[in-house]
Amino acid sequence: MSQPDNTLRIAMVEDHPVVVEGLRRILAQEMPHAALLEFNTGETFLQHLREAQHLVTLALLDITLPDTNGVELCQKAKNLSPDTCVLGFSNHNDRALIMQMLSSGASGYLLKNVGAPELMQCVREALNGQMAFSDEVKKIIARPSAAHVKAVPPLTKREKQILRMIADGKTSADIAAELLVSPFTIETHRRNLMQKFDVNNAAALIRLAAQLQLI
Incomplete structure (x- = not known):
C-alpha cells in the first residue's frame, strides 16, 4: 500500500508554467496533504535531492528541460535517491525514448495529453510500487x-x-534429397534467405536467425 498523503513529497520537474499549474491543481485536489515541489531545471532538482533531509517520494519528470534531457536526469536522480519513484511526463511518444527512460530507472511514463483521472491512476500505481x-x-x-x-x-x-x-548443418544436396527437389532449387532458397537477412554466408545467416529466435 502507498503511504499516507501527509508524508508524500511529489516533485514536478517541468519548465512550462501552465503545465506545472495544471499538475499542481490536480494533485492538490486529489492529495491535499501531500507536499508539492516545483523545479524548472534538472540541476535544481538534483541539488534538492543532494541537500534535502526528506525523501522525494515521486517525481514527474519532463523529458526536455532547458539544461538536460530526461534520460540523463532520471539516471542521476536515481543514483542520488534510489527510493524516489520517477515517472516520465512528456509530449514525446517515441518508443525508443520511452524504453530508454525505463532502462534509466523510471517506474513509468505518461503523455501530457492524459486527463486528471488517468494521471492520478498512474501516480497511485507508481506509489504502490507498480x-x-x-x-x-x-x-x-x-x-x-x-x-x-x-x-x-x-x-x-x-x-x-x-x-x-x-x-542443422545439412548441405544443399542433403536438403534437396530430403525435400525431393533439385539442388538448384535449394541454392535459390539459400540466396533468397541471405538476401532477406542481408548477410553474405550461411554462418552469418544462422547467427542472425538464432538472435531473432527463428531457429
Missing part, C-alpha cells in the same frame, strides 16, 4: 520496435523449413 503507463503509452510499448520489424524479414513456410535445415 509500473505505471498512460493508456496511449501502453499501446506504443506493445508495438514492436522499428528495428525489430526491419530485422525480422517475412519468410515463406518453405524458407523457414530450409532455414532450420541449414542450421
Whole structure:
C-alpha cells in the first residue's frame, strides 16, 4: 500500500508554467496533504535531492528541460535517491525514448495529453510500487520496435523449413534429397534467405536467425 498523503513529497520537474499549474491543481485536489515541489531545471532538482533531509517520494519528470534531457536526469536522480519513484511526463511518444527512460530507472511514463483521472491512476500505481503507463503509452510499448520489424524479414513456410535445415548443418544436396527437389532449387532458397537477412554466408545467416529466435 502507498503511504499516507501527509508524508508524500511529489516533485514536478517541468519548465512550462501552465503545465506545472495544471499538475499542481490536480494533485492538490486529489492529495491535499501531500507536499508539492516545483523545479524548472534538472540541476535544481538534483541539488534538492543532494541537500534535502526528506525523501522525494515521486517525481514527474519532463523529458526536455532547458539544461538536460530526461534520460540523463532520471539516471542521476536515481543514483542520488534510489527510493524516489520517477515517472516520465512528456509530449514525446517515441518508443525508443520511452524504453530508454525505463532502462534509466523510471517506474513509468505518461503523455501530457492524459486527463486528471488517468494521471492520478498512474501516480497511485507508481506509489504502490507498480509500473505505471498512460493508456496511449501502453499501446506504443506493445508495438514492436522499428528495428525489430526491419530485422525480422517475412519468410515463406518453405524458407523457414530450409532455414532450420541449414542450421542443422545439412548441405544443399542433403536438403534437396530430403525435400525431393533439385539442388538448384535449394541454392535459390539459400540466396533468397541471405538476401532477406542481408548477410553474405550461411554462418552469418544462422547467427542472425538464432538472435531473432527463428531457429
